[in-house]
Amino acid sequence: MFLYYGIACKRKSFWCYRLLSTYVTKTRYLFELKEDDDACKKAQQTGVFYLFHGLAPLLQTSEHRYLVPRLSLLELKRLLGKFGQDAQRIEDSVLIGCSDQHEAWFALDLGLNISSSIYASLPKPEMETELKGSFIELRKAIFQLNSMDSSLLFTAQALLRWHANHQFCSRSGQPTKKNMAGSKRVCPSSKIIYYPQMAPVVITLVSDGVRCLLARQSSFPKGLYSALAGFCDIGESVEEAVRREVAEEVGLEVERLEYSASQHWPFPNSSLMIACHATVKPGQTEIQVNLRELEAAAWFSHDEVATALRRKGPYIQQENETLPFSLPPRLAIAHQLIKEWMERHACSSRLA
Numbered sequence: 001m002f003l004y005y006g007i008a009c010k011r012k013s014f015w016c017y018r019l020l021s022t023y024v025t026k027t028r029y030l031f032e033l034k035e036d037d038d039a040c041k042k043a044q045q046t047g048v049f050y051l052f053h054g055l056a057p058l059l060q061t062s063e064h065r066y067l068v069p070r071l072s073l074l075e076l077k078r079l080l081g082k083f084g085q086d087a088q089r090i091e092d093s094v095l096i097g098c099s100d101q102h103e104a105w106f107a108l109d110l111g112l113n114i115s116s117s118i119y120a121s122l123p124k125p126e127m128e129t130e131l132k133g134s135f136i137e138l139r140k141a142i143f144q145l146n147s148m149d150s151s152l153l154f155t156a157q158a159l160l161r162w163h164a165n166h167q168f169c170s171r172s173g174q175p176t177k178k179n180m181a182g183s184k185r186v187c188p189s190s191k192i193i194y195y196p197q198m199a200p201v202v203i204t205l206v207s208d209g210v211r212c213l214l215a216r217q218s219s220f221p222k223g224l225y226s227a228l229a230g231f232c233d234i235g236e237s238v239e240e241a242v243r244r245e246v247a248e249e250v251g252l253e254v255e256r257l258e259y260s261a262s263q264h265w266p267f268p269n270s271s272l273m274i275a276c277h278a279t280v281k282p283g284q285t286e287i288q289v290n291l292r293e294l295e296a297a298a299w300f301s302h303d304e305v306a307t308a309l310r311r312k313g314p315y316i317q318q319e320n321e322t323l324p325f326s327l328p329p330r331l332a333i334a335h336q337l338i339k340e341w342m343e344r345h346a347c348s349s350r351l352a
């Protein structure tokens with residue numbers, strides 16, 4: 001779908017209107033809202049608001065799934081009024097996206113106790129009754145959300161958390177001020193501009209050509225194995241981080257490296273997960289687990305992984321049965337990496 005965007009561009013000696021896609025007009029609109037406080041405030045008039053309480057999103061249950069309710073500006077003003085709060089509080093909301101029709105989406109946390117804020121946290125049980133929903137921890141809700149909702153809520157939570165934790169300037173110690181969209185904070189005293197941060201993390205599925213290497217940390221749910229992950233060190237390239245993390249965690253050297261995809265991951269803080277496939281040097285497959293980082297690591301065959309992928313839901317251990325391993329949920333990029341490896345393996349087996 002294409003729309004005419006209201007900007008003329010100069011081409012050769014005459015002005016012409018360029019045909020811009022819905023996607024381009026949408027990104028330009030969001031850019032404008034981030035840059036222009038008045039435009040953003042105007043967008044709130046026709047926008048919708050996702051509510052949070054202490055970083056937990058408001059959800060409603062519908063047949064084993066969660067629905068994510070949204071409030072109009074009028075509904076939000078009414079709610080605040082009911083709890084004796086000023087509509088000014090709406091300015092604490094952050095912009096998290098917009099529809100193709102330019103309906104702006106905002107997120108607002110009414111349950112944060114922030115020392116620099118003049119607003120008190122609103123009572124959770126009373127709000128839940130009023131809103132006919134519950135504020136549920138995102139980690140617990142992810143399996144019952146569709147991928148679009150979870151991605152939007154991940155962004156909202158990450159941005160709200162960043163604002164809650166960056167209320168003061170680290171140079172002057174003065175309170176910082178958020179712009180209307182919440183895309184930055186500025187210190188009026190030092191003039192430093194703070195932008196939301198995320199930490200780059202490499203996640204690598206190591207293969208020896210036939211098997212893939214999976215590992216677990218003691219904090220993982222029982223039986224769960226995942227690809228190797230690690231935060232990038234300052235000054236490192238993605239390639240260097242992958243090589244170091246694999247060496248550090250399992251004592252192996254990788255040689256072939258291939259980028260697969262990336263994902264924003266909000267737990268425990270915002271990370272940019274950069275997913276890669278890598279192959280170990282031929283004949284060098286002996287794992288030496290770094291027990292300070294991992295509980296266990298092992299090579300898994302195509303058949304073992306296929307069985308784990310077929311298993312639906314959390315595995316419940318039967319009496320006298322050894323606990324089989326399970327894989328990360330579909331939503332996690334680790335799951336996608338493993339599936340991709342399986343598909344490639346199946347493809348190369350067919351060709352052989």
Ligand SMILES: NC(=O)c1ccc[n+]([C@@H]2O[C@H](COP(=O)([O-])OP(=O)(O)OC[C@H]3O[C@@H](n4cnc5c(N)ncnc54)[C@H](O)[C@@H]3O)[C@@H](O)[C@H]2O)c1
Pocket residue numbers: 199201203226227228229230231263265267268269271273293328332333334335
């Ligand atoms: N989405 C997915 O599929 C998926 C899968 C696996 C791991 N992860 C995420 O990847 C992240 C990193 O994995 P890991 O725990 O194995 O990393 P890791 O192997 O680097 O070990 C974590 C340790 O690194 C140090 N560290 C360095 N920089 C850090 C930073 N910016 N923030 C926090 N700690 C830092 C800390 O000492 C921490 O204990 C985790 O947060 C995890 O949630 C996501």
Ligand SMILES: [Mg+2]
Pocket residue numbers: 228229230249293
């Ligand atoms: Mg790690």
